[in-house]
Amino acid sequence: MAILTLAAKSLWNRRLTSALVVFAIALSVILLLGVERLRTQTRASFAHTLSDTDLIVGARGSPINLLLYSVFRIGDPTNNVDWSSYRTLAADPQVAWTVPLSLGDSHRGFRVLGTDRSYFAHYHYGRHQPLQLAEGREFEDLFDAVLGAEVAEQLGYQLGQSIVLAHGAGEVSFALHQDKPFRVVGILARTGTPVDRTVHVSLAGIEAIHADWQSGAPLPGVHLSPEQVRQLDLTPKTITAFLVGLKSKTAIFKMQRQINEFAAEPLLAILPGLTLQQLWSLMSLAENALLVVSGLVVLVSFTVMLAALLTGLNERRREMAILRAVGARPWQIFALVLGESLTLALAGAAGGLALLQGALLLAGSLLETRLGLTIAAWPPSVHELSLLAIVLACGLGAGLFPAWRAYRYSVADGMTIRI
């Protein structure tokens, strides 16, 4: 006990150096835990986005790409699914429900999703949670729009607001569907998923604004007013993808094969969970690289500590001799220096954890709005705690060398005080 008090006082005596060492360790801990937390929370956040959907179907291409654009609104579809294919598959006796998804337009940087009312019934997220309206109602009219919570909040939209959709998915678009504005009729409750950042309209609505367009541009000389458009057949010709719920889970793989071998056009059916796993295994290389880098930073920080302790040690041979003279045993000298390392490592780990929590509390809402990532601040996971334990073990390991040196000095120097 006396030795620990001495270690603390000795560290306090060298508080500038000690503080810098603690700061270096804390920074490395922030990096290590930050990378780890971002990794696990991203995964959790992604896994949270879709629930109860058995298959996602889109044009043939990369499964990961299909998952990213259909559910996470990341990237763009390569091809579309023909409406007749969709109708055929939706009518399959094994299928309980389908939700069509039509992407390609945007509103001030937010993606516009054309769908039908089955979306509100069958799109589930988290643990089987359905979407809920915070205000208003589902879309009914051709030009009705339902906003995700984030869209409404960021743009300050109320029910009844008139909005103009833009062609393409960019933040800034020069091709606006200005002649056919939509009216906000509903705002969804917050879900913590990309739904919050989506503007929902009916498939017919998407069809309507493109009625006088061709190949991504307005047809020259042709202009249809909203009233004229209402007279047209607005059944879509194609959709981007669709979600499928099956009557029986046992039919998933059979249905998947059936869709992949669909004769009329090349289609791809994916299992969302399985494809997410593929995405993670693809990402794990980058994640591991980050983990290795942050591990190296931890090593660097302990090298800093080692350098500081070893530099101090030579000046402290006098201190060791005094301690020996008043009866300290060599192992107590060893414990003194090791205790200092452990104190520095503990303070660094605790400081890093505290700073990370603080940073997440401050930046958490920003991450959520910009990236749709919810990063829980507390408590640290078991894995994080084990990483912290490894950090402390590194501190102890790094402390062994100076402690052993001090031990050797205290035995060899004896009563001689070398200055």
Add this chain to the structure above:
Amino acid sequence: MSPAATVQADASPAILIEGLRFRWRLDRPWVLDVPGFQLAMGERWLLAGPSGSGKSTLLALIAGIQRAREGRVAVLGHELTTLSGAARDRLRADRLGVIFQMFNLLPYLSVLENVLLPCQFSAARRNRAQAMAGSATTEARRLLAQLGLDAPGLERRPAAELSVGQQQRVAAARALIGQPELIIADEPTSALDADRRLDFVTLLQRECANAGAALLFVSHDRTLAEFFDRVVELPAINRIPMLG
């Protein structure tokens, strides 16, 4: 080499050396060859000798920090040549007080904490200090006052802020706390000017006499001889000629 006989603690001298030979390593020359030396309990001796005559080595052997492999070193009735390192450390913690030439104090502890340091490492010292004054802290304050270090607020000041003379007196208080039976002082006055040197020696003498402690005071300054029971020249007891 005869096996060391057990010495009765009550009748034993503070220091007893017989046939001691010491070298730091097997491939190094001998630095000490002391056929006989004896300091009785309560006696206060000046051990004189130029630097390089092996004084510090002899003190390290007496304090039990180094161990002689040839001959006999008995301190307060304990055979240091056969005692384990741990037992020698315990003996030093419990019953020896040590004062160095300079830089005696831990700079990051206060004056009072420095004086109390031996009580941190030895329950026996702490108990004796308590028995003397009620608590170790009271005893430390008493010693500081005896040594003229009772200025208000001084005991809480960091040791590093004190003058060299004050530091040496704090070191004396630390060596004396908990009534050790033997005080070893390694040139404690060499950093002091002449007036303070005399002051320090008189104070140390008085406190050792009060506590009944034996004192082995090493110095090359023979003008201090009159304060001691006896002056021993190290070259006279060490058969190894002085090193270059």
